[in-house]
Amino acid sequence: DAKTTQPNSMESNEEEPVHLPCNHSTISGTDYIHWYRQLPSQGPEYVIHGLTSNVNNRMASLAIAEDRKSSTLILHRATLRDAAVYYCASTTSGTYKYIFGTGTRLKVLA
Amino acid sequence: DTEVTQTPKHLVMGMTNKKSLKCEQHMGHRAMYWYKQKAKKPPELMFVYSYEKLSINESVPSRFSPECPNSSLLNLHLHALQPEDSALYLCASSRTGGSNQPQHFGDGTRLSIL
Numbered sequence: 001d002a003k004t005t006q007p008n009s010m011e012s013n014e015e016e017p018v019h020l021p022c023n024h025s026t027i028s029g030t031d032y033i034h035w036y037r038q039l040p041s042q043g044p045e046y047v048i049h050g051l052t053s054n055v056n057n058r059m060a061s062l063a064i065a066e067d068r069k070s071s072t073l074i075l076h077r078a079t080l081r082d083a084a085v086y087y088c089a090s091t092t093s094g095t096y097k098y099i100f101g102t103g104t105r106l107k108v109l110a
Numbered sequence: 111d112t113e114v115t116q117t118p119k120h121l122v123m124g125m126t127n128k129k130s131l132k133c134e135q136h137m138g139h140r141a142m143y144w145y146k147q148k149a150k151k152p153p154e155l156m157f158v159y160s161y162e163k164l165s166i167n168e169s170v171p172s173r174f175s176p177e178c179p180n181s182s183l184l185n186l187h188l189h190a191l192q193p194e195d196s197a198l199y200l201c202a203s204s205r206t207g208g209s210n211q212p213q214h215f216g217d218g219t220r221l222s223i224l
Contacts, residue, residue, distance in 0.1 A: 042218075096207040098208075
């Protein structure tokens, strides 16, 4: 099974960029990298996903290493509403099965 | 507002009770999932349904019984649960279940076993 690891917690000042790392040590060539975030008392919310090249959407950017063993979620200007637990995830050999990382709790300081 | 609706939001039950969790989506998605999430841990996959057929069972004990009556509904039947089964149970859906498709999660049912 794919194994994904993340730092337990990170802090950022409001309106500054945040780079959240994830290691995908056992990811295979066809497995997409996904990022979700979870606010208290809510289910995970989709943020972004990609396969090999960097991706941008209205919420964030995703940078994927050339060997795909790591990825970085970039929030360009953190706001207080971005405080959440961020999970990276990847599927297993192209199946429906997500393996979630351990999650990074992001604290945003006003 | 989430597009995946789970009911009830909270459930307290005894170890001998039988109850069911319900999940509904109207996005036309054909893959639906059940996850279990313990406090301060990531979600763990339990079951996957694809086109109303069970495609993945992650060795879940038989006291959890999933059912997919149609493409919009997913149930999880509970019977003779143990205190360690207390957790947040999340339902999710995706368009067809491929690796490149994001999953849409409900807000979960918080289950407590007395």
